[in-house]
Amino acid sequence: MIAAAEALTAVLLVAGGFFCIVGGIGLVRMPDFYTRMHAASVTETLGAGLLLLAMMVHAGLSLVTAKLVILGLLIFFTSPAATHALAKAGMTRGIEPLIGPRERAPSKR
Amino acid sequence: MMFAAAALALLATLALALVRAVKGPTVFDRAQAANTIGTVAALLLAVIGFLTGRPDFLDLAITYGLLNLIGTVAVLKYFRYGDLGDPGDAEGETGR
C-alpha cells in the first residue's frame, strides 16, 4: 500500500515536471504573445495539478493535504483571471495576434 | 528521490520563463513570463517543503500564490490604463 502510494507519487511528480517544462519550452518557442500564453497555461493547469496531486498522495490525509488543496484552488481560480487580464490588456494596447497557419519554420528559437 | 527531479524540472521551467522575460519583446510577454515564474515559484516552494521535510514551506507557497495574482493584475492595470485606477469612478461596472 505504502509502496503503491510511493510509486504513484513518483509517476505524478515526473509527469507534472514534464508538463511544466513543456510549458516553459512553449513559452520560448511560440512565435507571438497570444500563442505563448497557450503554452504557459499548460504549466499552470496540468503541470501544477499533477505536482499538487503527487504531493497530496505523498502526504496522505493530513493538514498538509488541506493546505495543498487550498494552494491548488488558489492557482486554479486565479490563473485564468490573470491570463484573461493579460490577454485583454494586450488586445487593448493593440498587440495584433498572428492569424492563420504558419508557413515557414520557426526562426531560431 | 523523485522530489529532487520535480524540483529540477521546476528550475528548468523557471530558466525557460526567464529567457522569455529577458527576450520580451513586448511588456506583455514579460508580464506573462513573470506570471509563470510566480506560479512555478509557488510550486517550487511546496516541493522544497517536501524535499527538506519542512511542510511550513507550504504557507510560504500559498502566500506567494496570492501575491502573484495581485502583482500580475496590478502590473496589467498599470500598463493598460497608465495608472492603478482612480477610486470612485464607474470602472467597476465592466470589470477587468
Place this chain on the structure above:
Amino acid sequence: MLRTASSVLTLYLFWLALSGIYTPFLLAAGLGCSIAVVWLARRMAVVDHEGHPIHLGPAAARYWPWLAREIAKSAWDVTKVVLSPRLPIQPTLVRFAPTQKTEVGLATHANSITLTPGTISIEVSRREFLVHALTAAGAEGVTSGDMDGRVTRFEARG
C-alpha cells in the same frame, strides 16, 4: 442566513487548516475573526449569490470533473504541438454568443475557456465572447457549443 453561516464556516475551516495549533485562545480568535470578516463583508454586500455561490455546489460536483478531463485532454494536445519540430500552430480568433443568463454563468464559461490550454477568452460580454485558439481544432471545440451547453446547464441547476 444559510449563506452567512456557510461563509463563517468556510473562513473558520480555512483558519483551522492554516493554523495547525489548536489552543483554546487561537480557536476562539479564529472564530472571532471569521465572524468579524463576514460581518464586514455583509456590510459591503458581497455575501450574495456571486460572492459565495453555495447554491452551485451540487452542480459544480458534476461540472468540475468534466472540466478537469477537458483540461487534461487539451493540455496533451498543446503539449504535442509545442514538442513537434514543425510547430503546427494555426492561431484563430473566433467570436460567438454565449447562452448563459447570469454573471456567474458567464464568468464560469469564460474562465473554463481560459483554463483549458489552447483557448483563451480575450473579450467577454453578455452578447459575445472573443476567443483566441492555438489550433483550428481548438477553435472548433469552443464554437461547437459543448462547453457552452454544459455551463448553461450548470448554471440552471444551481
